[in-house]
Amino acid sequence: MTQLDHGKFSKMTTTFHTLLALDVFVLFFSGYSLMFNDELWWMVNLMGGATGVSAVHRIAGAGLLALIVFWMLMMVTTDTGRGNFREILPSKGDFDAFVQDVRFLLGSADERHPNARQFAGGTADEIPLLTYIGKGVVFIFAAELTLLTISGLLIWSKTGVMELMATKTAAAAFVTFHGLLGVIMLMGVMFHIFEHGFHPALYPVEVKAFIPKSMIPEQHDDDAEGTGIERLELSPSWNMASTVVGAMTVIGIVSVLLGSLFDEGYPVPREIAIGGGPTDILLTVGINMGVFVLLLGLVLQMYGNLLRVRWQKQLEQEASEPTTATDGGRVESEE
């Protein structure tokens, strides 16, 4: 067992995560190929020009709206939802985990705090449902998605916002606000992909988000000390892969940040700005690297689902074999 010993989410949650990820990726690809159209012109063409991109963005937006409303209802109307919500409220342990992570990086702490551990090893029970990063992701993404949905709805029909805001300029300013707001989430998702794809023990994808808890056998190695990470073998490609994708993540984040400052897309520029488009070759390369990280995230999330399917098949196969676990022990699923 290397990766599957820390199942945490229910089947509904893992399915929701997949749908939300797919939808948000489509929103990013369509939305930011519009906002950074100078740098991502190829993506606009790929989605059928300005008309096609807007249509794709709106369809995905409708999907996001449905997903958000569904999730809010589940959190409010079910016991599990309310219970899980209590578990993700930030605690002092989360702040401690952040501080300890800094100390761990600097070498003054030997272990990561339980609230920071993605790889739980033998002590899974002591590890909270989410890391402090996981909680931050949930809260920041929730706030972002809410604001993006509201502003997105207001500009769904531009004439609608014009009616509210009196001028076309003001309505277009709302589009700018919507795009700038999403940049925070764009950067956050790049980090999210790096964090969950490139943990050395879980590389290339952390499967807890894809394989539901109900499909993962529990193991209680009471004699095991620590996380057991030293018993795992590092993948030969981890070093190179984490370095390349880490660099791309950093370059991508910096580039969309700069892009959002230069290319603000404000309807009436305060001064005439020349360039910032294909003339700015570094920005073009950087933003495309960021988009590549997103594409990689899309691939990894497909791979996570592929693993779930294969895992389920294996479980079904083992269950149908009468010789399995006749000694009363649990099935050893070593690989």
Added chain:
Amino acid sequence: MSYREHLPETEGYPRAAIAINALVAIAVTALILWWAADFAVFYEELFRIQPVAEGANAGVGSDWTSGNQIAWLDFLIAITHAADVIMGVFILFMVFLHWGAFRRLASRMRQPGDSGSSAVAADGGQVEGGTTAGDGTTTEDAAGDTVGDDGGETA
């Protein structure tokens, strides 16, 4: 179904709740989008030329050149720019923090091709630092858990 027999009981979400909430969510979405689309009913008034209008937005097309006159919307954009920068720097810090932590964790793991002497191979594969020259059978025995040794490292 049957494959779950040996698996632990877990607390999931009730099926009925999922189904009902999904339906409600789709209905609410349809309603909201209907409402959003209905905004467009008054578009005619918006595009009407108002040559006698006075003030900052007077004249044909002047709303495009005079810029956004709504102060709070301007402020909203400014503050979002600031939030982008602050959050961007923070996220970058988080990337480096985790990148570093991952490298520390990776250095604790058994390195690729390292046939590790410790007590892995609980499945009866070879454990001892023997590994002499017999590469044929031993690697197959232990293929389940240990190394996946390609032999290249030791040569």
